[in-house]
Amino acid sequence: MPVLPGPPPVEVNLRRSARARRFSLRVSRLDGRVTLTLPARAREGEALDFLREQESWLRNVLAAMPRAGLLQVAHGVDLPVLGQSLRIASGPGRAARVEGDALIVPGAPEQAGAKVAAFLKTLARERLAAASTHYSALVGRRYSKLVLRDTRSRWGSCSHDGVLMYSWRLAMAPHAVLDYVAAHEVAHLVEMNHSADFWAVVGRIKPGWKAERDWLKHEGQQLHRFRFGD
Known part of the structure; x- marks a missing residue:
């Protein structure tokens, strides 16, 4: 670099x-x-x-530029997980897990960021795969592959060969928002554009989607505040 x-x-x-x-x-x-x-x-x-x-x-x-309020993920930090604020805490075991209003992250403090990122990526893949499969069945199309990245300019994309790409930071957003992004990208399997026909597909498979889109527009950038030491 x-x-x-x-x-x-x-x-x-x-x-x-x-x-x-x-x-x-x-x-x-x-x-x-x-x-x-x-x-x-x-x-x-x-x-x-x-x-x-x-x-x-x-x-x-x-x-x-105004200084962004970046926040390093560590023990004691509050982190949104599927829209719920959880306090990151140390605890026994091997893998990160949710217990009540806490995200238990075992191991050395300096490893907390990497372990939380791994937890979020696993959660994002699980939830986005389920949502994508659900919506692709509704439109009668199959996607070829699901890819997770840490993108900054978009929350998801759909390629002409059916590859769905999502930001794994969606695991921090409310589940309805994650669900909307999956519906949006799956709708591109039918319409590779943002025409009226495309939005008609989105509205058919995900009624009420505008509230979730507005959340991303106004709150989504806050998900990029968190740094995981990677």
């Missing part, structure tokens, strides 16, 4: 894209992460030259 030297140094993520036709810089409004996108065949040296040319603009953008 290249670093732009200076006070302060700025880490920059390089991302190659077959669709990119030119260099572009993006600063995440969630946590200030900087991404430099370059065409698939572009030379890295040219990308770094572009970065240096844009340094003044980049630093101005970063300076103008």
Whole structure:
């Protein structure tokens, strides 16, 4: 990962894209992460030259951003799990588990973040697979694969070959919201667009979906506050 030297140094993520036709810089409004996108065949040296040319603009953008209230996941921190606030606590055993209003995370304190992330990923896969299978049966289409990622620009996607991708952070959202995202992406198996026909499919399989979409719009970014040490 290249670093732009200076006070302060700025880490920059390089991302190659077959669709990119030119260099572009993006600063995440969630946590200030900087991404430099370059065409698939572009030379890295040219990308770094572009970065240096844009340094003044980049630093101005970063300076103008409000500081995100990032929170490191650790014992004693309150974390939403399927919309329910749970206090992360130490306890016996090998795997993280929910007990009442606590998320018990065994092991050394420095391992808490990684263990909570693993717990959320398992929970997300279980719930999203069940929801996706349910909704795909309703539309009479099958998805080919389910993939989990830690995406920042979208909560889910559906490819032309039927691969459903979801953010595993949906395991922190209320279950109805997770359910809506699954219905939304499965509807793309029928309509690969956001036309009126697409929304008609969503409305048929997930009535009342607007409340869940509004929750993501207004509250979803809070799920990116949590850092798991990865």
